[in-house]
């Protein structure tokens with residue numbers, strides 16, 4: 001199966017439970033959710049006029065919304081060509097769960113990579129059972145997408161972007177009825193806002209949750 005890939009790069013995972021882990025990022029093109037504060041708006045539309053060759057996507061950064069078709073095996077070959085050494089692959093986007101990720105995650109896991117998916121939980125999560133799934137729930141977005149309980153139940157980690165108390169209250173509602181005993185819950189301040197960061201820290205201490213800071217933005221790396 002072919003997936004529309006916006007960019008591939010090697011960096012340090014900046015967020016969540018794997019913060020600090022060397023990682024190969026595969027950013028898929030396409031997201032209909034429309035978060036006003038989204039870091040990666042260039043990935044929203046999959047426009048045919050922005051389709052390029054697979055080599056172009058591997059070669060340069062994806063800050064414009066161009067994309068190319070890849071599959072798991074062509075990505076593994078590209079990692080090798082580039083001399084990448086990280087063995088943790090993060091599939092993000094865009095919204096990667098627009099696509100059935102069973103094949104690509106199986107190919108990566110069979111090749112010896114550990115695999116993580118970053119998803120908004122607005123689509124069913126279809127992937128290999130060994131994948132670490134990070135759900136960053138999106139509620140009340142313009143598309144009116146429902147959070148699928150399937151995604152929250154599959155999640156290994158729920159990483160909630162927050163700015164105000166309202167967002168924490170929304171998370172409380174979302175996780176009512178979900179068994180969170182084996183899940184990591186993180187709060188991630190939206191766009192490094194000091195008040196959001198302070199609220200996230202206070203709430204994490206009170207609840208024994210984890211703080212997730214977008215460390216790559218402080219480090220000024222990809």
Ligand SMILES: C[S@@+](CC[C@H](N)C(=O)[O-])C[C@H]1O[C@@H](n2cnc3c(N)ncnc32)[C@H](O)[C@@H]1O
Nearest residue numbers: 037038039093094095118119120136161190191
């Ligand atoms: C760009 S999204 C792509 C994956 C997927 N669409 C999602 O929303 O989880 C990757 C992560 O960045 C987070 N994110 C995006 N923009 C952000 C911002 N301005 N501040 C904090 N987190 C942000 C998302 O919530 C998500 O956890």
Ligand SMILES: Nc1nc2[nH]cc(C(=O)O)c2c(=O)[nH]1
Nearest residue numbers: 011012013014015092216222
């Ligand atoms: N370093 C780094 N860590 C990240 N964690 C999640 C990211 C994303 O855009 O999904 C991201 C990213 O773009 N860069």
Ligand code: SF4
Nearest residue numbers: 031033034035038120
């Ligand atoms: S769901 Fe993710 S990629 Fe889509 S708009 Fe929201 S943060 Fe951006």
Ligand SMILES: [Mg+2]
Nearest residue numbers: 039216221222
């Ligand atoms: Mg980046």
